Amino acid sequence: MTDTAREEILARINEALGRRGGGEYVSSTVRTTSASAAPANADDVDTTDGPAATEATAADSGYHHEGAHTGEDLVDLLIDRLVDYKANVHRASGDPGETIAELIGDHSSVVVPRGLDETWLAGFSGDVRVDSPGEELSVDELDAQGAVVTASAVAIAQTGTIVLDGSSTSGRRAITLVPDHHVCIVRTGDIVDIVPEGIARLDAHAPLTFISGPSATSDIELSRVEGVHGPRTLDVIILEA
Amino acid sequence: MTFLGMPLLRSKHAHSDLPGGQGNIVEAEAFPEASQQHLSNQQLRNNIGHATSTIRSKRAEVVSELDDWERLRDAGEATKNEVMENLPEYLAQFEAAFTAAGGIIHWARDADEANAIVTELVEDNAPVLESGRREVIKVKSMATQEIGLNEHLEAEGIDAFETDLAELIVQLGDDKPSHILVPAIHRNRDEIREIFMDKMPDAGQLTNEPAVLAEAARKHLRHKFLTTKVAISGANFGIAETGTLGVVESEGNGRMCLTLPETLITVMGIEKLLPRFADLEVFLQLLPRSSTGERMNPYTSFWTGKFEGDGPQNVHLVLLDNGRTRALADEHGRTALNCIRCSACMNVCPVYERTGGHAYGSTYPGPIGAILSPLLTGVEDEANGSLPYASSLCGACYDVCPVKINIPEILVHLRGEDVKANHSPVSSQLDAALTGASWMMSDGKRMTAAEKGLPLAHKVTGGEQINDLPGIAGAWTSSRDIPALPEKSFRQLWAEEEADGSDEKGQR
Numbered sequence: 001m002t003d004t005a006r007e008e009i010l011a012r013i014n015e016a017l018g019r020r021g022g023g024e025y026v027s028s029t030v031r032t033t034s035a036s037a038a039p040a041n042a043d044d045v046d047t048t049d050g051p052a053a054t055e056a057t058a059a060d061s062g063y064h065h066e067g068a069h070t071g072e073d074l075v076d077l078l079i080d081r082l083v084d085y086k087a088n089v090h091r092a093s094g095d096p097g098e099t100i101a102e103l104i105g106d107h108s109s110v111v112v113p114r115g116l117d118e119t120w121l122a123g124f125s126g127d128v129r130v131d132s133p134g135e136e137l138s139v140d141e142l143d144a145q146g147a148v149v150t151a152s153a154v155a156i157a158q159t160g161t162i163v164l165d166g167s168s169t170s171g172r173r174a175i176t177l178v179p180d181h182h183v184c185i186v187r188t189g190d191i192v193d194i195v196p197e198g199i200a201r202l203d204a205h206a207p208l209t210f211i212s213g214p215s216a217t218s219d220i221e222l223s224r225v226e227g228v229h230g231p232r233t234l235d236v237i238i239l240e241a
Numbered sequence: 242m243t244f245l246g247m248p249l250l251r252s253k254h255a256h257s258d259l260p261g262g263q264g265n266i267v268e269a270e271a272f273p274e275a276s277q278q279h280l281s282n283q284q285l286r287n288n289i290g291h292a293t294s295t296i297r298s299k300r301a302e303v304v305s306e307l308d309d310w311e312r313l314r315d316a317g318e319a320t321k322n323e324v325m326e327n328l329p330e331y332l333a334q335f336e337a338a339f340t341a342a343g344g345i346i347h348w349a350r351d352a353d354e355a356n357a358i359v360t361e362l363v364e365d366n367a368p369v370l371e372s373g374r375r376e377v378i379k380v381k382s383m384a385t386q387e388i389g390l391n392e393h394l395e396a397e398g399i400d401a402f403e404t405d406l407a408e409l410i411v412q413l414g415d416d417k418p419s420h421i422l423v424p425a426i427h428r429n430r431d432e433i434r435e436i437f438m439d440k441m442p443d444a445g446q447l448t449n450e451p452a453v454l455a456e457a458a459r460k461h462l463r464h465k466f467l468t469t470k471v472a473i474s475g476a477n478f479g480i481a482e483t484g485t486l487g488v489v490e491s492e493g494n495g496r497m498c499l500t501l502p503e504t505l506i507t508v509m510g511i512e513k514l515l516p517r518f519a520d521l522e523v524f525l526q527l528l529p530r531s532s533t534g535e536r537m538n539p540y541t542s543f544w545t546g547k548f549e550g551d552g553p554q555n556v557h558l559v560l561l562d563n564g565r566t567r568a569l570a571d572e573h574g575r576t577a578l579n580c581i582r583c584s585a586c587m588n589v590c591p592v593y594e595r596t597g598g599h600a601y602g603s604t605y606p607g608p609i610g611a612i613l614s615p616l617l618t619g620v621e622d623e624a625n626g627s628l629p630y631a632s633s634l635c636g637a638c639y640d641v642c643p644v645k646i647n648i649p650e651i652l653v654h655l656r657g658e659d660v661k662a663n664h665s666p667v668s669s670q671l672d673a674a675l676t677g678a679s680w681m682m683s684d685g686k687r688m689t690a691a692e693k694g695l696p697l698a699h700k701v702t703g704g705e706q707i708n709d710l711p712g713i714a715g716a717w718t719s720s721r722d723i724p725a726l727p728e729k730s731f732r733q734l735w736a737e738e739e740a741d742g743s744d745e746k747g748q749r
């Protein structure tokens with residue numbers, strides 16, 4: 001059934017676009033690229049090199065690809081934006097262990113991804129549960145953790161956004177979702193200024209989560225209320241390293 | 242007058258042989274009747290007025306922070322045009338990449354087919370509970386609303402739980418969404434409190450504080466998130482190059498649905514693609530600033546098929562046509578498919594602000610709905626034929642649209658199509674009413690009016706106002722004062738325009 005649907009929808013699109021040949025995929029001119037013509041048949045499409053895979057983005061209309069902030073200005077911008085969206089921001093240099101211990105001191109148990117530097121948790125007297133392949137915490141176990149401590153892949157200063165990429169230091173997606181308190185370490189070297197710089201550093205094939213402040217909703221009279229289903233407390237430690 | 246309400250002639254158009262969409266995209270009543278009902282609801286108008294003015298200023302503020310905003314809009318427009326022009330190739334590329342990453346793709350020609358596919362997937366993957374029914378959790382999705390999925394599932398013994406706060410408010414209140422971003426925009430905090438107290442037996446005593454209401458929703462849904470086996474989502478973007486899907490959200494209910502269940506079923510319109518992952522650098526700037534007026538929304542998730550040991554291992558995508566190809570066939574209207582559903586156009590629309598979203602009778606309200614719904618169904622669907630008149634053509638929607646869809650131009654184009662299809666040579670009740678009323682309109686000075694749309698035009702101060710009109714048009718005037726009208730009707734002007742413009746059009 002669905003195969004027929006596929007053929008029919010593709011044929012309809014060709015008809016709609018005024019291409020000749022009914023179910024055949026007669027290529028149209030690719031408007032914004034000259035590098036490669038669109039494939040003659042949709043089934044021949046090479047997954048790694050599509051109609052315009054060689055171009056960075058479709059239309060480089062002259063928007064910014066890089067921001068102007070650097071050094072301490074860049075860090076200040078990130079802090080300003082994080083605070084604006086109700087994240088708590090802390091700074092540490094070298095070893096964030098002391099700051100972490102302070103932030104999670106009230107919890108009896110926390111979860112960390114397997115790649116997190118274990119010395120960072122040395123100052124914490126409660127249980128540290130390590131989530132790793134084959135030894136994943138169940139959802140109920142995660143629900144019983146007071147907090148999760150992770151690192152991050154990239155932070156975008158302009159928007160106050162932290163990106164987790166499912167790596168061994170960012171962790172599996174569930175571990176940063178179920179516990180109500182997320183302590184997230186951002187290394188200064190991972191801070192970029194604007195969105196395009198952030199996207200450029202990411203791998204599309206990883207599970208990506210962009211986080212800008214704690215869980216929030218604007219569904220009641222459009223006022224932003226923090227704290228719905230995601231972690232209601234987000235502590236960010238900016239680590240000079 | 243014998244044929245009141247019925248078009249005398251239906252003309253056949255190029256491309257109209259492509260089937261139109263089905264589902265919640267057709268007005269049950271024509272816009273004039275529907276809007277009358279909503280115009281009389283003062284609470285609704287207050288709530289919507291408050292919400293849209295708040296969000297308008299938030300949007301304006303964050304947009305003004307970016308000195309390259311116009312260039313981002315240009316890029317957004319060009320990218321979406323590129324997608325539409327190469328849609329078969331990008332779909333095939335997307336399909337190959339998504340499949341290679343372990344996802345399973347299904348194609349659905351229309352709402353019925355999509356509903357059947359999803360039902361079967363749920364039946365295969367969600368257990369029957371003690372109640373004898375199955376359960377799924379859902380994250381807000383326009384596409385599933387468009388196809389009426391929840392109603393369909395319910396009839397098949399499957400309860401679909403909406404998890405967005407606003408959707409929850411709508412669902413618990415036995416209501417319909419009225420705004421694509423804030424579906425409960427028509428409800429204020431007191432009303433929400435009442436609905437929650439009434440429908441959440443465990444909630445206890447609640448105040449009308451937004452934080453308290455949000456907390457109640459968290460408790461209400463938590464267990465469902467942690468235990469439900471199947472989730473259904475929409476998608477904001479599909480990346481052709483990599484087979485990646487993305488959901489932009491605020492509350493974390495999206496993350497819950499996309500991460501914790503074993504099976505994830507996504508329903509996405511075929512027009513949602515972007516060519517490259519890098520295109521997100523434009524769209525992740527355009528969308529949040531245009532929709533919630535934030536620099537970035539709290540959470541955005543991207544997934545590519547399945548990931549070993551992380552998230553759902555049974556990942557499906559239903560690619561939906563349901564009239565999109567028909568819209569694509571209209572070369573003057575097809576850019577409506579470029580819409581990224583930010584809702585900025587409805588927040589600036591003077592008509593929307595007064596009537597609310599329900600009057601549009603479709604999943605897609607506001608200016609975009611006024612063009613998209615008739616494009617999906619075809620204007621021959623006469624109720625939807627009235628939608629292109631639900632505008633004063635003030636142009637505010639075009640100015641804010643992040644992908645620069647020229648909504649006013651498409652509205653005018655569709656009015657022309659409607660006139661050709663449904664009103665030749667003389668036709669509906671509305672026309673008759675207006676013809677009957679034309680003597681009243683003979684002392685015209687201002688040209689703000691356009692036939693059915695005229696009573697919704699901005700209030701004009703000074704000059705002679707018309708306070709009452711007979712018939713259907715009368716229903717409109719009870720809520721708006723109409724400015725005095727010009728000597729010629731829109732019909733006459735249009736006919737002249739058509740005649741004048743024919744040469745010019747021939748050259749295009």
Ligand code: SF4
Pocket residue numbers: 531579580581582583584585586587609638641642643644645646
């Ligand atoms: S038409 Fe433009 S402004 Fe309106 S919802 Fe779509 S993208 Fe947003």
